[in-house]
Amino acid sequence: MKYALAVHGAPYATQAAVHALSFAEAALDQGHTIERIFFFHEGVYQGLNGQIPPQDTFNQNLLKRWQALAERNVELALCIASAIKRGVLDEAEQGRYEQDHPTLAPGFELVGLGQLVAAINSADRYLEFPA
């Protein structure tokens, strides 16, 4: 089965990331396909570089788990409008708006909202992980 996922919650604030990651990892392990994970609203903070989670038992490095998915050819796509207004910038946007540094983590990319619709259109199932 081909899945399209959307994540709406920020890291370490909601369970959106943990639920989406666990689903995505299990689906890939079982031979399903995830073409794109779309990060929308505060979900774009999942792609912010330089996250340092506290090292206690229940915290985990969400960013590393996302990047492991990217290495399995899952596209990690941030809504560009949601991202740049929150300061999550790739090199192109950093240059365009003359900011000091790009802030997007490796493995993620900024895309238009149309890419969410395109992913839903080509998937068998669409799952949303709200804030």
Add this chain to the structure above:
Amino acid sequence: MKRYLFVISRSPYRSSHAMEQLEAAMVAAVFDGQVSILFRDEGVWNLQENQSGEASQQKTLSKVLAALPSYEIEDLYACQDSLVTRQVQMDKALTVKTLSLAEQSELIAASDAVVTGQP
């Protein structure tokens, strides 16, 4: 062509939920999706008449809703219970069909993708 249902469940002006749901709905319509919008819970306040977004430096939601037919979005639905409990007076420029809970279940079941957005 996929059938999209966008659910708006929060009141206007206190968060960007409704506006961002509408923006996504318009994109889905541009991509040839068949788009319906369901207002329920606090989301029915988006349908209230005599709104002024200007008062809080925002777009007036009811005016954005009235413009949806030009994006080929004509299927607007509202939860009957949510409207009655809150005594919302609907903007007369809007054409909205009210649905019972059972009818909302049918609408959700008939959709390919249900988008709830960030609450």
